[in-house]
Amino acid sequence: MTTSPLHDWNLAPAEAIALQRRLAGRVERADRLAEVRHIAGVDIGFEESGAITRAAVVVLAWPRGSEREWTVVERVVHREPTRMPYVPGLLSFRELPAALGAFDELETQPQLVMVDGQGIAHPRRLGVASHLGLWLDLPTIGVAKSRLCGRHAEPGPERGDWTPLTDGHEVIGAVLRSRSGVKPVFVSPGHRISLPTALDWVIHCLGRTKLPEPTRLADRLASRRGQ
DNA sequence: GCGACAG
């Protein structure tokens, strides 16, 4: 077996929390991105009543062909037995093992990764997107469908309108109206990216749907609803 | 003690 770059995954809740506090100090909140040619979207689904975790990664070419033309470069689905239950705040310990398995099978090297879940908009500033970014040493962005922590005002009604997500005086993300008339998404930096840049990328990847294309396609593939 | 709580 290989030696884990950061840690192993079988941890008790108290240990996982202590680990998150340590890892959070390694998260980079400033932009450190290479020229983007491929953007990956990641999401997790379950089979067998939750006994099997199914990770999906979709890689899209950038820049895209035309306004609403995306080129899917690669798609990977990786399954493995589920190890941990869902515990709010400890999501990465449940989902990352399978996600990393999917990345191991990926042939294309993305320069940016969008994850279904929070980045630093997390109680200890280490949501699943940040944790994955540290492990892969790649820029990551968290795009969640609901809030885990922080306070915010309701964003405007038009696509692109957003308000800051804050915790105390710290800005930890943005609440973005990705589509008018629909509940907003929660965008937060994962690793090696700033909030303004993360927001730009998410907005660039928006189609007519609520979720940006990378995450939307990964979502479909993970739930096997996708093709 | 009473809520809140990514997926």
Added chain:
DNA sequence: ATCTTGTCGC
């Protein structure tokens, strides 16, 4: 996350 049909609206 997942279990699930029809239905309202652009």
